[in-house]
Amino acid sequence: MTIITVLLFSILGIKILVNIINLITDIKISDQSNPSYDNIPPRIPYIYSLPLHTSSSAIDIKGETESGSIVTLQTNHGKTDVVAGSTGSFLFKVDLTEGDNKFYFYSTDSSGNSSSKTIEYNVILDKTPPDIEISLPQDNTIFYGTENMTVEIKGVSDSTSTVTINDRYVGLADDGSFIFKYRLNTGENILTIKSTDPAGNISEKKITLFFEE
Template sequence: MRRAYSRLQSVEEKRNLRKAILFIALSGVAVIVLVFIGIPLFGRFTVFFSDLKGGGKTTNQSDTIPPGPPRFNSFPAFTNQQVMAVTGSSETGATVKLTFNGNAQEVLADKDGNFSFNLQLLNGENTFSAIAQDASGNQSQVSKEYSITFDNKPPDLNVTAPSDGSSYFGSNQRQITIQGTTEVGCQVVINDRITSVDDSGNFQYTTTLNDGSNSFAVKSTDQAGNTTQKDITLNFTP
């Protein structure tokens, strides 16, 4: 009887040992799954719920590289239009912050990095510069300072000689010189011919008169595109 009991006890001990080994093995597998799958998965869920709480906006905390300064496309240095659109490019999605005549304004660069500002120009010189700020808050260096001069006033123009309506006689008076003054930096055109203007605004144009009435259109155009025209008529009798 005692011998049968010992056999049963031995069988039970072996069964318990197998259960213990199985429990240890399963525990080890559970630990491995937790370390390699559970913890990363928990981290992802944490980030997901954090994004939901923050409205779905994420910021790349590892981005510490600032964008380059905004680049502006070419534009005229002088204009007679009070409202001007200046365009340029920057990093995609960057906030472009413009300082125009001391006042700040900003726009977002589109998916291609393009941006545009409409500037309300003041009389005379207008200056602006810009910086770019990316989604991580990194700011670029300030761009170079640009200048646009707004001028919508027609330039001064005087034809000093000869007087309108003057008459000339004989071959010795067939060749005449039209002289005058205008604003410095203007271009003078007389009957579609460009005439040189010196540093003081003086100009002169020599031509040969035809028989009878000779009409001359003297037009001065400044750098902003404003024009002034004076017309004179000269008479020649051979």
């Protein structure tokens, strides 16, 4: 092979390579100028209010994102997909396990673009009713005299619970203990003491007190 032949081959080879590069560039530019080309990811799914605690074994999770996009729910146990409706709304029906249930969401549009992930959510499934104990007064206690018409109800419950006595709210100390003054009526007084935890579980105690002037 002569030197001239080598030079011609080298020149032609470079030209072919340049032509290929130009062709690829033209295709990319053509695709990007095409109105149907989409490289913009859908917006991050917006999740409506979720409970921090629940006593229900299954919950509905509602939200919205770009219409027609695929919304993915990712948990420690796997993932589930639904398609957002024409208004962008979507719904997941999620079975919970006892304790922490952590998950996040993201959307993928028809062009394959994916949004960023949402924050990680955590819903605690709790089916155990709170503890509640009444230390004073004892059930069926009889009180005499107007000076004893107002009695102190003493007890303790879970510190995160809401306690009521005959539908009146009771303040709890940091350790869950409480003292509540209750004015008795003449005769029989039935007191219903309820403790409701953040998941909605309820414990109830009843005591009957009597008052005679």
